[in-house]
């Protein structure tokens with residue numbers, strides 16, 4: 122059967138349980154949001170195909186369970202990822218502190234040179250904020266990676282995040298010529 126895409130990019134979202142990884146992926150892939158919380162069991166993925174100058178780019182976004190008990194399953198998927206998105210919840214300090222552990226997990230399990238970025242999600246609930254934007258920015262800077270505050274609920278910065286990580290990966294692959302030509 123003929124291949125239905127020209128490029129395949131694999132992304133992975135990691136972070137504590139409940140920070141909004143599934144919701145971010147659903148917002149990106151289906152432009153939808155549901156406030157009912159169903160914790161991810163193990164691993165799941167969604168696909169979105171975008172077209173860049175007549176080339177079909179298939180984005181496969183892997184959603185990992187944040188719960189500790191699934192760690193052995195989820196870390197097995199790090200190796201195949203071209204980009205890893207670390208997520209914390211701006212209303213949950215513990216989820217921010219744990220980013221250090223998730224970073225360690227990337228170091229131990231992912232391919233070296235994998236593109237990374239940091240997201241502070243749920244920025245729509247400013248009243249319950251526990252982690253300032255500056256604190257998030259500083260952590261990202263310390264690790265030399267890009268930072269965004271996002272909201273899967275209010276659709277803030279989700280497209281921008283995907284576009285950024287897409288560009289990062291594209292620059293490291295043969296797709297870079299297409300991206301450069303388009304000046305994306």
Ligand SMILES: Nc1nc2c(ncn2[C@@H]2O[C@H](COP(=O)(O)OP(=O)(O)OP(=O)(O)O)[C@@H](O)[C@H]2O)c(=O)[nH]1
Nearest residue numbers: 138139140141142143144156158161187272273274
């Ligand atoms: N206000 C607000 N709530 C959000 C946002 N993103 C997710 N939520 C809510 O947070 C809860 C957890 O969201 P999930 O996307 O299931 O969290 P997760 O990180 O995938 O959790 P695990 O699967 O357990 O690892 C749900 O009740 C969502 O509705 C957001 O941007 N703003």
